[in-house]
Amino acid sequence: xxxxxxxxxxxxxxxxxxxxxxxxxxxxSGPHFAGWEIYHMKGSPVDPDRIYASQxxxxxxxxxxxxxxxxxxxxxxxxxxxxxxxxxxxxxYDGTPHPWEFKRVWHLxxxxxxxxxxxxxxxxxxxxxxxxxxxxxxxxxxxxxxxTGPKWQPxxxxxxxxxxxxDPTDAQRIYIAISxxxxxxxxxxxxxxxxxxxxxxxxxxxxxxAEVGHCVHHIAMHKSRPGTLFMQKHWDVMRSxxxxxxxxxxxxxxxxxxxxxxDVHAHEPETIYVAPIKSDQEHFPLDGALRVYRSKSGxxxxxxxxxxxxxxxxxxxxxRDAMAVDSLDKCGIYFGxxxxxxxxxxxxxxxxxxxxxxxxxxxxxxxxxxx
Amino acid sequence: xxVIRVELPQHLRTLSGAGREVTLEVQGVVSIKSALDALEAxxxxxKGTIRDYGTLQRxxxxxxxxCEEDWSHQPAEKPLPEAVASGKEPLLVIGxxxxxx
Numbered sequence: 268x269x270x271x272x273x274x275x276x277x278x279x280x281x282x283x284x285x286x287x288x289x290x291x292x293x294x295x296s297g298p299h300f301a302g303w304e305i306y307h308m309k310g311s312p313v314d315p316d317r318i319y320a321s322q323x324x325x326x327x328x329x330x331x332x333x334x335x336x337x338x339x340x341x342x343x344x345x346x347x348x349x350x351x352x353x354x355x356x357x358x359x360y361d362g363t364p365h366p367w368e369f370k371r372v373w374h375l376x377x378x379x380x381x382x383x384x385x386x387x388x389x390x391x392x393x394x395x396x397x398x399x400x401x402x403x404x405x406x407x408x409x410x411x412x413x414x415t416g417p418k419w420q421p422x423x424x425x426x427x428x429x430x431x432x433x434d435p436t437d438a439q440r441i442y443i444a445i446s447x448x449x450x451x452x453x454x455x456x457x458x459x460x461x462x463x464x465x466x467x468x469x470x471x472x473x474x475x476x477a478e479v480g481h482c483v484h485h486i487a488m489h490k491s492r493p494g495t496l497f498m499q500k501h502w503d504v505m506r507s508x509x510x511x512x513x514x515x516x517x518x519x520x521x522x523x524x525x526x527x528x529x530d531v532h533a534h535e536p537e538t539i540y541v542a543p544i545k546s547d548q549e550h551f552p553l554d555g556a557l558r559v560y561r562s563k564s565g566x567x568x569x570x571x572x573x574x575x576x577x578x579x580x581x582x583x584x585x586x587r588d589a590m591a592v593d594s595l596d597k598c599g600i601y602f603g604x605x606x607x608x609x610x611x612x613x614x615x616x617x618x619x620x621x622x623x624x625x626x627x628x629x630x631x632x633x634x635x636x637x638x
Numbered sequence: 639x640x641v642i643r644v645e646l647p648q649h650l651r652t653l654s655g656a657g658r659e660v661t662l663e664v665q666g667v668v669s670i671k672s673a674l675d676a677l678e679a680x681x682x683x684x685k686g687t688i689r690d691y692g693t694l695q696r697x698x699x700x701x702x703x704x705c706e707e708d709w710s711h712q713p714a715e716k717p718l719p720e721a722v723a724s725g726k727e728p729l730l731v732i733g734x735x736x737x738x739x
Contacts, residue, residue, distance in 0.1 A: 302649060326699040326733045327649060327687040343653065343683040347691050
């Protein structure tokens with residue numbers, strides 16, 4: 268029988284939530300790595316029992332974990348992330364040069380074809396790759412050494428590479444996003460990269476239309492349309508239909524287009540979801556009402572999804588990697604909050620219920636659909 | 639060869655599977671560096687968690703205490719007191735007492 272496994276990274280550990288295909292009764296396992304920040308956990312698409320986890324701490328730095336049994340047991344793997352050559356400098360918050368320093372792994376993206384190959388997006392922004400199950404990591408330095416690197420600047424959460432998307436039809440094409448540098452694409456497996464930020468407009472930077480410097484919060488893609496990307500920028504929800512070469516705004520009737528999370532329905536490539544947040548100064552839902560917004564037209568026209576979500580006195584945030592979908596029929600949508608709730612919808616967002624409501628602040632949510 | 643004792647903070651005990659106190663054999667001069675070299679050789683998962691991989695600098699939120707004295711800012715290769723080298727007193731690796739979030 269089919270089922271789902273939800274991988275939840277929090278400020279104080281990782282949790283694994285499992286259910287059968289009905290998705291109404293859940294088992295909760297955890298905390299794994301209790302007391303540590305788990306920025307992200309993600310399973311291999313070709314071997315769902317292979318899961319990678321990023322474990323970090325202000326005291327003890329970065330640890331990488333790997334499971335071969337679906338998250339029941341874990342083993343530490345390699346945690347050496349060394350920038351290639353002289354790391355150089357990027358811009359600090361005040362515009363002065365600041366040395367590139369490794370801080371943590373924000374996002375793990377296992378290969379679409381090999382369970383031992385995995386990409387890691389890190390802070391300070393860089394992309395690393397392992398081909399031996401996480402034991403050894405090598406920087407894909409062409410990204411950081413892209414000519415604009417010295418102009419990159421951290422967002423409030425640090426200069427993090429938080430989004431990694433692999434094109435399922437072209438193994439050489441990868442998209443990444445950095446706060447606050449913007450989006451980039453490689454068409455040669457990571458050797459060379461180009462900024463793909465044309466059409467983004469950020470009024471809070473000196474040149475609102477600059478080649479880099481945009482605070483991209485997250486990007487999502489449907490596997491059947493790898494050239495179509497949806498972006499939640501700092502402000503603005505954007506869309507590209509040419510692999511990021513050009514972007515247009517599709518915020519439409521959203522009550523606020525600030526936010527972090529964005530995702531695409533598993534079976535409907537024009538149905539997308541965002542979790543609007545009031546503003547960059549007030550990171551909580553507008554009017555204290557937690558609402559996911561759904562567009563069935565690829566943007567512009569949005570409907571609020573409220574059934575089962577708190578509609579008053581709710582002041583949580585939904586972080587950039589904290590929304591995911593399963594591929595059951597109907598498509599399940601999941602998101603976690605900084606208040607420790609993980610909400611699930613088994614009907615594509617029409618109604619919601621909390622799986623758990625008292626976890627530590629949720630940093631990330633990933634979903635595995637199990638057969 | 640010296641047999642020394644090292645005490646670890648809770649999270650590193652959990653990570654490495656070591657107990658509260660680890661007994662280690664150290665060749666040559668017993669120093670913070672040689673003690674940590676021996677510790678990481680026994681428990682490779684601790685590499686990078688006490689000191690930086692590249693620079694070998696102590697992580698900012700950790701301190702080293704020896705015989706009730708703070709050795710955090712002493713040169714890493716400075717010989718530790720005989721009481722530590724003989725195993726009478728442990729080298730303490732202590733995490734900062736900081737609440738955080």
